[in-house]
Amino acid sequence: GDSVTQMEGPVTLSEEAFLTINCTYTATGYPSLFWYVQYPGEGLQLLLKATKADDKGSNKGFEATYRKETTSFHLEKGSVQVSDSAVYFCALRSAGAGSYQLTFGKGTKLSVIP
Amino acid sequence: GAVVSQHPSRVICKSGTSVKIECRSLDFQATTMFWYRQFPKKSLMLMATSNEGSKATYEQGVEKDKFLINHASLTLSTLTVTSAHPEDSSFYICSASPEPSSYNEQFFGPGTRLTVL
Numbered sequence A: 001g002d003s004v005t006q007m008e009g010p011v012t013l014s015e016e017a018f019l020t021i022n023c024t025y026t027a028t029g030y031p032s033l034f035w036y037v038q039y040p041g042e043g044l045q046l047l048l049k050a051t052k053a054d055d056k057g058s059n060k061g062f063e064a065t066y067r068k069e070t071t072s073f074h075l076e077k078g079s080v081q082v083s084d085s086a087v088y089f090c091a092l093r094s095a096g097a098g099s100y101q102l103t104f105g106k107g108t109k110l111s112v113i114p
Numbered sequence B: 001g002a003v004v005s006q007h008p009s010r011v012i013c014k015s016g017t018s019v020k021i022e023c024r025s026l027d028f029q030a031t032t033m034f035w036y037r038q039f040p041k042k043s044l045m046l047m048a049t050s051n052e053g054s055k056a057t058y059e060q061g062v063e064k065d066k067f068l069i070n071h072a073s074l075t076l077s078t079l080t081v082t083s084a085h086p087e088d089s090s091f092y093i094c095s096a097s098p099e100p101s102s103y104n105e106q107f108f109g110p111g112t113r114l115t116v117l
Helices: none
Strands: A003-006 A011-014 A019-021 A023-026 A032-038 A044-050 A056-059 A062-065 A075-077 A086-093 A102-104 A108-113 B004-007 B010-013 B019-025 B032-038 B044-051 B067-073 B076-081 B090-097 B112-116
Touching: A003 A086, A003 A102, A011 A019, A019 A108, A023 A032, A023 A086, A032 A062, A044 A062, B004 B090, B010 B019, B019 B032, B019 B090, B019 B112, B032 B067, B032 B076, B044 B067, B076 B090
Parallel strands: A011 A108, B010 B112
Antiparallel strands: A003 A023, A019 A075, A032 A044, A032 A086, A044 A056, A056 A062, A062 A075, A086 A102, A086 A108, B004 B019, B019 B076, B032 B044, B032 B090, B067 B076, B090 B112
């Protein structure tokens, strides 16, 4: 079955540091890939997505590139802020018409300190 | 747009009682809604998928009689935890998808923290 593996947290960075959160997946075909963010006390919000190989999703300074050859979708940000402190989830949605179920990774907690 | 609400946000109940959690799509019609359970330091686990007007589809290992799901309208789905026990304590999250058979994203509610004493 489908699965998502992302780096264990927690990750603690100083403000303006570079962020990478690794995510790899196992799925048949060409799934769609997502990064969701969960701020403290809130629900998940879609951060960015990519639906085909070599697509780059980007939002709020975050980027991730769909790498079919390495089955990866690593999240990056060049300069993190305290407000980026949250839990980040990598997820995939299987390919195929009518497919809308998401498979999530375990989440990576990011803490950014001033 | 695309706001999903959950009520209540927190609930504490005694063991053996039943608890109902509501999930509403506020500005769109949700043909499909999903219920997830999130354990501490673990991923979201899909419990069931509900389609308006039909029975929910439960994931393997999820007790249908314990977690009752009703999706009676295009804007409301409810999850009832029957005869709750301390091991049911968790964070329950719903999401809603506007269409049943497209690549539209899921919009998530803020979650409900259930504590069973």
